[in-house]
Amino acid sequence: MTQKAFQDFYPDHMAYCYGCGRLNEQGHQIKSYWDGEESVCHFQPKPYHIAIPGYVYGGLLASLIDCHGTGTAAAAAYRAEGRVMDSEPPVRFLTASLQVHYLKPTPLGIPLEVRGKVREVKGRKVVIEEWIVAGDEVTVRGEVVAVQVPEELVQELLQDKK
């Protein structure tokens, strides 16, 4: 796929996330794209991402829901304004809350498809509904509440840590 993923537009200081940052060499580096009104991300868990042998552990599935959700929230905010994702002023989202329902065990060893849909936009809050498909079964459903934070707050947080 030559199309740029949502995460490829993140500025460097937002690109170290273990779940989705293209600059985090140890991380998952997920890539999310629009597919019509839904967003989609494909991810192949590593053989050691085990819950019980043969199945994917819940923490990874939660991470996929989390990072694909904030990515979709950011992409949706830019799209609503008809802008590309690296245009000014910047739009940044952080996760306020995360909900994950494990409907059935997710088999390990096959690529997973994470899908998302914008369910609600309310001021700075965006709710993304998501689901994970393994083979042809939906094994996980989840929801991310992402909150838009001013770039100044992001810079303040980074500054506090220097």
Next chain:
Amino acid sequence: MTQKAFQDFYPDHMAYCYGCGRLNEQGHQIKSYWDGEESVCHFQPKPYHIAIPGYVYGGLLASLIDCHGTGTAAAAAYRAEGRVMDSEPPVRFLTASLQVHYLKPTPLGIPLEVRGKVREVKGRKVVIEEWIVAGDEVTVRGEVVAVQVPEELVQELLQDKK
């Protein structure tokens, strides 16, 4: 600490979880213990577990809530019957759902304390309330709904994957 953790009692086939399995060499290998009526787990995130630089990524925090929650659910079930955790018949829990509220950014570089409390036991369902403390601040609150599954179902799942 020479006391055995909840996870040290898991039988081998339940001990490969990336979050809490003592036999998963790449995993987090969390260790949970009773501390009075609460359960507690200490965990030091790795330098690459980044959200934005200086802060812990949400997926790891969700994993800690998940695995510490199912561990606490299992320990609580054994304790309710006055049994040690490797006694027969076995009691196994899987996560049915997970909820995580990120109250404020969690600083990276210091050990985290994950605490849990049994909030509800309803048939095979146990609800564990949890929170994560970084320094002296609660940065995350969460809840795990764990469901007891018969050992035969666990064996069936393992069998399906061979």
